[in-house]
Amino acid sequence: MPTVAPDPTAETRARIDGDGAWARLCRHAADAPAPDPLFDRHDADREAAEMLDLYGPFLADAGPRPLVFAHLGQSLDGRIATDAGESTYITCAANLDHLHRMRALACAVVVGAGTVRHDDPRLTVRRVPGRHPMRVVIDTERRLDERYRLFRDGETETVLLCAEDRQDGERIGDARILGVPRRGETIDYAAVVAVLAGLGCRRVFVEGGGVTVSRFLAEGCLDRLQIAVAPMILGSGRPALSLAPLTNLSEALRPPTRIFRMGDDVLFDCDVRRSG
Ligand SMILES: NC(=O)c1ccc[n+]([C@@H]2O[C@H](COP(=O)([O-])OP(=O)(O)OC[C@H]3O[C@@H](n4cnc5c(N)ncnc54)[C@H](OP(=O)(O)O)[C@@H]3O)[C@@H](O)[C@H]2O)c1
Incomplete structure (x- = not known):
């Protein structure tokens, strides 16, 4: 389990935030139930797009x-x-x-x-x-x-x-x-x-x-x-x-x-x- 994080360097902070993508995802998470559309994917650079791919499903409205x-x-x-x-x-x-x-x-x-x-x-x-x-x-x-x-x-x-x-x-x-x-x-x-x-x-x-x-x-x-x-x-x-335990791989x-x-x-x- 993680312990206390060291004070992040500027470089670490930029990576963690994915050029602002993480901060925006957090805001959408707070605004749920329907965080849609997240934001225009065409504007997102590669790092931000990857973050959206990974975390997008966790912002879905489960009903x-x-x-x-x-x-x-x-x-x-x-x-x-x-x-x-x-x-x-x-x-x-x-x-x-x-x-x-x-x-x-x-x-x-x-x-x-x-x-x-x-x-x-x-x-x-x-x-x-x-x-x-x-x-x-x-x-x-x-x-x-x-x-x-x-x-x-x-x-x-x-x-x-x-x-x-x-x-x-x-x-x-x-x-x-x-x-x-x-x-x-x-x-x-x-x-x-x-x-x-x-x-x-x-x-x-x-x-x-x-x-x-x-x-x-x-x-x-x-x-x-x-x-x-x-x-x-x-x-x-x-x-x-x-x-x-399973008997058959089909299970x-x-x-x-x-x-x-x-x-x-x-x-x-x-x-x-x-x-x-
Ligand atoms: N690598 C990872 O992703 C990760 C994540 C979390 C934890 N961990 C590690 O996983 C281990 C714990 O996981 P786990 O699967 O064994 O258990 P767990 O899922 O954390 O907890 C449930 C188990 O703990 C037992 N338990 C409850 N109270 C207890 C007590 N006072 N003393 C001893 N056991 C008690 C429960 O028994 P009852 O059902 O009878 O109450 C049950 O078997 C730790 O070593 C932790 O460091 C690793």
């Missing part, structure tokens, strides 16, 4: 329910962290900038309790210009305590979602606690999306870890999934996606996918709603 998208940064062998939970950094600086852009476009950024426990993340937008999203932690069994930064730093609104039967109060530190119905062994992910819609979220960014992203995907609650692959081999560690998801180069990494942007 009555939020657009839900996720990102995982993994090694060539599909790991997002070592067994001990270390994940800083698997992907390169360009991908970390991208991660912060995805946060800035989102109304809410969601992580699992395992990520909070290992990384103590802030989940704010620091590497690029943009607004901090609301932070949402899924802690089904209500095992986290209030020592973690996002429950105490007051940087932006924070919500902890747990199983209804585990809700033991209204607050943890500065954060609100909300109960969500269970579904089987875990929380009902469709209900999580409904709760976030009820809080006014139109775009929900699930930032990890692998268990949480896998559950959103398995429950049919993801619209888009981004996987950034870094040229690194861990050989062991925490898996990116873990879904129910595999084969989503329409766009591919972007990010420094040394390759980003696969998958339209999982259209996986067939």
Whole structure:
């Protein structure tokens, strides 16, 4: 997970902003529900056009329910962290900038309790210009305590979602606690999306870890999934996606996918709603 960004140089700022394209996308994100037309593509230079290609789908109006998208940064062998939970950094600086852009476009950024426990993340937008999203932690069994930064730093609104039967109060530190119905062994992910819609979220960014992203995907609650692959081999560690075993390859998801180069990494942007 990213840590505090160094003060960017003028050159970094220009790259990050794509000649003003990023600032304009942010304004459109704030003006949704219908950010259309974004701006005249013919006026955009190459860098700005690339930014529009990458981020345009995340500004689409998803209709009555939020657009839900996720990102995982993994090694060539599909790991997002070592067994001990270390994940800083698997992907390169360009991908970390991208991660912060995805946060800035989102109304809410969601992580699992395992990520909070290992990384103590802030989940704010620091590497690029943009607004901090609301932070949402899924802690089904209500095992986290209030020592973690996002429950105490007051940087932006924070919500902890747990199983209804585990809700033991209204607050943890500065954060609100909300109960969500269970579904089987875990929380009902469709209900999580409904709760976030009820809080006014139109775009929900699930930032990890692998268990949480896998559950959103398995429950049919993801619209888009981004996987950034870094040229690194861990050989062991925490898996990116873990879904129910398949017998036949014909059962595999084969989503329409766009591919972007990010420094040394390759980003696969998958339209999982259209996986067939
Ligand atoms: N490379 C990346 O893109 C990326 C992104 C985010 C995180 N990470 C790394 O991924 C790892 C975390 O991901 P993950 O897939 O293991 O989990 P996760 O999706 O962050 O969180 C869900 C898992 O954590 C468990 N959990 C909940 N509370 C816990 C507690 N107090 N102690 C221990 N486990 C708890 C949950 O169990 P229950 O369901 O029983 O509650 C569930 O298995 C960290 O090492 C983090 O650094 C990498």
